[in-house]
Structure formats: structure tokens, C-alpha cells
Amino acid sequence: MADIFELRDYEVWDGNMAASHALRQAQVDVVAAYPITPSTPIVENYGNFMANGYIDGEYILAESEHGAMSCCIGASAAGGRVATATSSQGFALMLETLYSASGMRLPIILNVVNRAIGAPLNVNGDHSDMYMGRDSGWIQIDCYNPQDVYDMNLLAFRVSEDHDIRLPTMVHQDGFMTSHTAQRVKTLSDDVAYNFIGEFKPMNDMLDLDHPVTHGVQTEEDWHFEHKARQHHALMSAVIPKIQEAFDELKVLSGRQYNIVESYNMNDAEVAIVCMGSSVETALEVSNELLAKGIKAGVVGIRVFRPFPLVEIADALKSCKAIATLDRSSPNGTVGALFNEIAGALFNTNTHAVLTNYIYGLGGRDLTKASLHTIYRELESNAESGNVTTPLQQFIGLRGPKLSFF
Amino acid sequence: MSQVKTKNLKNFSTSADRFEGSNLLCPGCAHSIIVREVLNATNDHLILGASTGCLEVCTAVYPHTSWDVSWIHIGFENGSSAIAGAEAMHKALKNKGRLKQPDLTPKFVTFGGDGATYDIGFQWISGCFERGHNMMYVCLDNEVYANTGGQRSSSTPIGASASTTPAGRISYGEKRNKKDIMAIMAAHGAPYVAQVAPNKWRDMVAKVQKGFSIEGPVFINAMSACTTEWKFAPEDTIAISDLATESLVFPLYEIIDGTKLNITYRPKNVLPVRDYLGAQGRFKHLFTKQYEYIIDEWQSRVDAKWEYLQRREDACV
Numbered sequence: 253m254a255d256i257f258e259l260r261d262y263e264v265w266d267g268n269m270a271a272s273h274a275l276r277q278a279q280v281d282v283v284a285a286y287p288i289t290p291s292t293p294i295v296e297n298y299g300n301f302m303a304n305g306y307i308d309g310e311y312i313l314a315e316s317e318h319g320a321m322s323c324c325i326g327a328s329a330a331g332g333r334v335a336t337a338t339s340s341q342g343f344a345l346m347l348e349t350l351y352s353a354s355g356m357r358l359p360i361i362l363n364v365v366n367r368a369i370g371a372p373l374n375v376n377g378d379h380s381d382m383y384m385g386r387d388s389g390w391i392q393i394d395c396y397n398p399q400d401v402y403d404m405n406l407l408a409f410r411v412s413e414d415h416d417i418r419l420p421t422m423v424h425q426d427g428f429m430t431s432h433t434a435q436r437v438k439t440l441s442d443d444v445a446y447n448f449i450g451e452f453k454p455m456n457d458m459l460d461l462d463h464p465v466t467h468g469v470q471t472e473e474d475w476h477f478e479h480k481a482r483q484h485h486a487l488m489s490a491v492i493p494k495i496q497e498a499f500d501e502l503k504v505l506s507g508r509q510y511n512i513v514e515s516y517n518m519n520d521a522e523v524a525i526v527c528m529g530s531s532v533e534t535a536l537e538v539s540n541e542l543l544a545k546g547i548k549a550g551v552v553g554i555r556v557f558r559p560f561p562l563v564e565i566a567d568a569l570k571s572c573k574a575i576a577t578l579d580r581s582s583p584n585g586t587v588g589a590l591f592n593e594i595a596g597a598l599f600n601t602n603t604h605a606v607l608t609n610y611i612y613g614l615g616g617r618d619l620t621k622a623s624l625h626t627i628y629r630e631l632e633s634n635a636e637s638g639n640v641t642t643p644l645q646q647f648i649g650l651r652g653p654k655l656s657f658f
Numbered sequence: 659m660s661q662v663k664t665k666n667l668k669n670f671s672t673s674a675d676r677f678e679g680s681n682l683l684c685p686g687c688a689h690s691i692i693v694r695e696v697l698n699a700t701n702d703h704l705i706l707g708a709s710t711g712c713l714e715v716c717t718a719v720y721p722h723t724s725w726d727v728s729w730i731h732i733g734f735e736n737g738s739s740a741i742a743g744a745e746a747m748h749k750a751l752k753n754k755g756r757l758k759q760p761d762l763t764p765k766f767v768t769f770g771g772d773g774a775t776y777d778i779g780f781q782w783i784s785g786c787f788e789r790g791h792n793m794m795y796v797c798l799d800n801e802v803y804a805n806t807g808g809q810r811s812s813s814t815p816i817g818a819s820a821s822t823t824p825a826g827r828i829s830y831g832e833k834r835n836k837k838d839i840m841a842i843m844a845a846h847g848a849p850y851v852a853q854v855a856p857n858k859w860r861d862m863v864a865k866v867q868k869g870f871s872i873e874g875p876v877f878i879n880a881m882s883a884c885t886t887e888w889k890f891a892p893e894d895t896i897a898i899s900d901l902a903t904e905s906l907v908f909p910l911y912e913i914i915d916g917t918k919l920n921i922t923y924r925p926k927n928v929l930p931v932r933d934y935l936g937a938q939g940r941f942k943h944l945f946t947k948q949y950e951y952i953i954d955e956w957q958s959r960v961d962a963k964w965e966y967l968q969r970r971e972d973a974c975v
Contacts, residue, residue: 312789322782330743332747458729461758468718
């Protein structure tokens with residue numbers, strides 16, 4: 253039996269420490285991991301808990317991220333709670349097995365500490381890895397600060413392991429900006445946190461020796477489509493209600509309110525920025541400054557990236573006249589992914605908002621308040637004229653001459 | 659451990675059958691013989707893994723399965739890690755008192771072809787062995803990517819005509835010698851590493867049982883004669899296997915704790931390598947004036963390896 257870790261009501265944790273404590277409180281049965289910046293402290297902290305008697309599960313220090321996720325898949329199919337962490341190149345190396353994990357309906361929790369993907373090699377935060385995972389069949393939950401990371405990790409186990417869902421979840425936080433920035437985190441005691449998640453209930457577990465199961469079969473044109481359709485169906489229909497239920501219970505336990513789509517200053521906003529990760533909080537500061545000047549400028553933060561809450565997003569943005577989508581990943585030949593998602597959400601609605609796209613913060617470049625003020629100014633001009641008064645896609649915070657397209 | 663008695667082949671072949679006869683493997687494929695011999699070597703419960711390859715695609719095509727034990731496949735390179743993960747979960751649940759059948763101790767075994775073992779999955783296997791998982795890895799070594807049409811692997815022997823290294827007007831086929839996987843796995847310090855062949859079933863079962871009795875990672879390299887890619891008649895699988903072991907092309911031995919080497923089979927009358935090569939279509943082109951020197955080189959290499967194995971055994975290192 254692992255020792256109880258006595259936490260204070262408030263701890264000062266960075267995002268990595270918040271994730272490590274959530275994994276500890278979840279009493280994960282098997283963690284298989286490989287260290288990579290900036291997620292490394294998650295597995296270091298976990299090793300430290302292990303060395304001091306706070307973990308009674310198994311801890312596999314794999315030879316690569318691909319090996320780590322492969323061990324996670326075997327462990328999960330065997331029938332128990334499984335989690336790991338990674339970033340960037342490691343995420344890319346894992347990618348093949350991420351599709352296996354979701355296709356085999358295994359509720360593994362993966363902390364993704366978002367980081368750019370080379371070349372050129374870069375250790376800092378952007379959303380390239382998060383975007384790379386968006387078609388992999390995982391639930392993707394986005395965090396803005398260490399408190400979110402703590403809460404969303406606890407929630408992830410509860411949602412993923414639900415027998416109606418049985419899909420893996422990525423919990424995303426921004427490399428360094430969130431992962432290495434210590435902030436105040438309100439904690440739950442070990443038993444309250446564990447009870448919020450619930451006990452792991454195995455299903456189709458290989459270790460049930462009386463009921464052998466075959467995992468990871470082959471299907472061709474006769475059955476592959478049906479399997480993928482069922483997986484999509486579970487992702488689309490079961491996940492959002494289960495997350496909402498968990499949000500509601502978390503509010504009772506902790507007083508903290510989370511939403512499928514996070515809207516700030518959006519009640520009668522005429523212009524809005526839609527973004528993800530730590531940028532949501534920076535944008536909110538600017539939004540508050542503008543509000544003080546009487547400018548109706550709001551922020552919409554993506555909380556659940558997959559399944560994408562199309563209807564809820566459209567609803568949050570319905571009163572806006574001009575919207576900017578901010579993408580922190582190189583679009584490499586088209587508009588940003590978030591621009592496409594938001595355009596898709598608004599199309600076929602009564603909204604006639606002007607929609608533009610900003611590419612920012614690649615490789616850890618800061619998103620400054622000055623840049624956000626510029627974006628809001630351009631949105632106001634779009635709202636006023638009812639047309640796109642700037643190029644559709646602009647790179648913001650880039651050195652050298654301005655870069656824009658469309 | 660519940661050990662199966664191996665008095666005779668009939669008695670052995672009627673023991674608990676957990677790999678069903680119904681599968682899509684080629685008639686004459688040695689894989690199924692080896693798998694049955696491994697599974698039938700124990701009455702204990704089994705948790706099996708497989709890497710992508712002939713065995714995997716021929717035994718688990720939805721909605722069917724040939725496996726009457728729990729079985730998992732993820733991809734080409736990670737059958738070892740899948741079983742390592744399952745083994746770790748067993749350990750965790752045992753420690754936490756959550757096993758459904760706490761008194762039973764299943765064996766954890768993964769099968770992979772030579773492509774999945776010598777080539778693409780090597781890093782994963784190396785990781786599993788370095789970490790010391792309590793598992794057995796069985797390489798079904800048919801010396802070629804048979805599942806995808808006979809491309810060369812790093813187990814393909816010199817002179818074999820493979821689909822990516824075909825014999826031709828100016829080529830005798832594969833140019834590189836087969837990788838010495840036994841030495842590499844022994845160098846991990848694994849407690850038990852053994853080479854087996856399905857025709858020598860008593861030797862094979864004894865080694866598999868020895869492997870099951872040992873705590874830690876066990877590597878078994880099983881020669882799997884491939885009727886399709888080695889190009890011999892399906893009914894000749896055991897005859898070809900006999901030629902391999904009698905000619906010492908495929909010597910049977912074991913290495914204990916990474917060092918102590920024992921030869922487990924010594925042919926009474928060693929056959930020439932030429933007889934083994936001549937029985938297979940993949941070496942047909944060597945029997946020409948142009949390439950016959952490769953056969954002589956083969957013989958010298960087999961002789962030298964046998965000499966080396968005997969010296970290692972004598973020296974107890």
C-alpha cells in the first residue's frame with residue numbers, strides 16, 4: 253500500500269508537478285515512460301514519489317517513447333490503470349502507437365507537454381505536437397495553467413475509463429509556459445481525488461485467465477470501416493456528457509467551474525479571439541483592459557479539442573462580428589487548423605462574422621499583449637466594415653518583413 | 659510450475675491445445691509446429707503477444723481468432739513491449755491484491771518473425787531484455803520477410819535469392835551474412851538464450867521448459883523453414899529442417915547467464931552444407947559454375963562456427 257502524501261490546501265506547483273501529483277493520486281497501476289523536455293520533470297517527480305513509498309504500481313523506464321506507449325498498450329490491455337507523458341519529437345515517435353491505443357479502445361492517459369517539432373530542433377512550447385495528434389482518435393483536453401493540469405488529469409482517468417467510452421485521453425499543457433511556471437494550485441486530498449476518479453473497472457482484460465481475449469486483430473475492407481465508425485461514435489456521443497458530468501462534480505468538490513468551451517467577456521462581445529493553452533490567459537488580460545475602455549472584446553478558449561464541440565463553439569461566438577483564430581502551429585500550406593475548425597463550426601449558422609487567422613508563437617516565441625492589442629484593433633476594423641480589412645492569414649510576432657496570405 | 663510430460667510425440671501432441679488448427683498459414687509452414695510445441699510445453703496459463711507478420715495475420719483476422727489464450731498484437735516492432743507491459747500489469751495487480759485468479763501464474767510469451775526481431779523490433783526487444791521483464795521472446799526465424807512476399811531481412815543468409823536481393827546475371831542474391839542474434843541476445847546478460855528447431859522437438863521442449871522455469875527474460879531463436887520463400891514442397895518441412903540441423907547450418911545450443919554455452923545436439927553423421935542448400939529453390943542459382951564458390955564459402959563458415967561453439971563449450975565461457 254502506498255503512503256498517503258499530505259498535501260496543503262494550496263500548493264505552489266508548476267504544470268509538471270501538478271501532473272505528477274495527479275498521477276500519484278490516481279494510483280496508476282503501470283506508468284511506462286521515456287523522458288523528453290519539457291515533460292521530463294513529470295517522470296522525474298514520479299520516480300521520486302516511487303523512491304519514497306508513495307507509489308505501489310509498476311514503473312517501466314522504456315527505451316523510447318514508442319516503446320513506452322507500446323508497454324502502456326500491453327499493460328492497459330492486460331487490465332489496469334495506465335498513464336505516461338511526453339512532448340514533441342517523442343510524441344511524433346509515439347504516433348503510430350497512438351492510433352493503436354485508440355483503435356484498441358484502451359483508456360490510457362498521456363500528458364502532452366506541448367513543444368515545437370523540428371527541424372529546426374526546438375525545445376520550447378508550441379502546439380505542433382497537439383495538432384499532430386488531432387486525428388489519432390484520442391480525447392484531447394487543453395489546459396491553460398497548472399491548476400487546470402491537476403484537475404484535468406484527474407478528470408481524464410474518470411472519463412477515459414468509463415465503459416461507454418474506453419478511449420485514451422491526452423492532457424495538454426504548454427511547454428515551459430505552463431509546465432515550468434510555478435503557480436498556486438488548490439489541491440484535493442489523496443482520498444477525495446481518488447474517489448473522484450473511481451476504481452479502475454477492467455473490461456476485456458487479458459489477465460482474466462478464465463476469459464481469454466484477442467486484442468489487436470486485423471480487419472480489412474469487410475470490417476475496418478465499422479470498427480472506425482464505432483470508435484468515432486463513442487468519441488462523438490459519450491465523451492462530452494461524461495466530461496460535463498465530471499465538471500459538475502468537480503465544482504461541488506473544489507468550487508472550480510470548468511466548461512466544454514471556456515468563454516470570457518463574451519456576453520455581448522462584438523469581437524473575439526479564439527485560442528488555446530496559456531495564450532487564453534494572456535488574451536483575457538488584454539480583453540479585460542479593452543473592456544475597461546468600453547470595447548466589447550472577448551476570449552474563447554478551447555477546453556476540449558477532441559471531440560471538437562462544434563455546436564457549443566458556434567453558440568459561444570454567435571453574437572460576434574469579427575473573430576480571430578490563433579494557431580500556434582505552422583500551417584504548412586493552408587490556413588491554421590483552428591481557423592478551419594471555427595469556420596466549420598460557424599458555417600451553416602446565422603452568423604456572418606468576419607473570420608481571420610493569426611499564426612503566432614512558433615518555437616516558444618512569446619505572444620505579447622502588444623500583439624494581442626493589434627489583433628483586437630484589426631478585429632474592430634473588420635467588425636466595423638463587415639469585411640476582411642487585413643489579409644486572411646497573418647504571422648504575428650515574426651521578425652523581418654510582415655508575412656501574410658490570402 | 660505445471661510441466662508437461664514428453665514421453666513420446668503422440669502423447670505430447672494430444673496435450674492441451676490452445677492454438678487452434680484453424681488458421682491461414684501456408685500448408686507446411688513451420689510456424690504452427692513451433693507455436694504448438696512452445697504452448698504445449700506447459701499446462702500453465704499463457705498470455706501471448708505477436709508482432710505483425712505471418713503468424714499474426716494468419717491467426718487473428720476479425721471476426722475469427724485461432725487463440726484460446728489471451729493474445730495481443732500492436733504493430734511490427736513492438737510485440738515484445740506489449741507483453742512486457744502486460745507482465746508489468748500482472749506484477750502491479752498482484753502487488754495490489756487485484757488479480758482475479760491470484761493463485762495462477764501465467765507465462766508471458768511473445769512471437770515475432772526474424773524481420774520483427776533482427777530488424778525493425780530489435781530496439782524494443784533489447785529494451786525489454788535490459789529491463790529484465792519476466793517473459794519469453796520466441797523468434798520464428800524463416801530468414802525473410804515472408805508475410806510481404808520474401809524481401810531480405812538481416813537474417814537472410816548469404817547467397818539466398820530474396821525479392822529485394824534477387825539472384826541475377828551479375829548477382830548471387832543476398833550479399834550479407836546472417837546476423838548473429840544469439841550472441842547479441844546473450845550479450846544482454848539474459849539468463850537463458852537458446853536456439854531450437856521444430857524437428858528436434860524433444861530438445862526444443864526441454865529448452866522451452868527450462869526457459870519457463872527461469873525468472874527473467876528468455877530468448878528462443880526457432881528455425882522456421884518456409885515452404886513458400888525457401889521454395890521446397892510443403893510436405894518437406896521436417897526433412898528440410900533435418901538437413902539444417904544435420905549439416906550444422908543451424909546448430910542447436912544454449913547460452914546461460916550470457917556466458918556459459920552448451921551444445922545440445924551433435925549430429926552423428928554431419929551432412930555437407932551443399933545438401934541443405936541444394937534442397938531449396940532460393941539457393942538454386944548457386945549450383946552454377948559462376949556462383950559455386952559461394953557454396954564452398956558456406957561450408958567453411960559453418961565449419962568455423964561449429965569449431966567456435968565447441969571451443970566455447972569446452973572453455974565453459
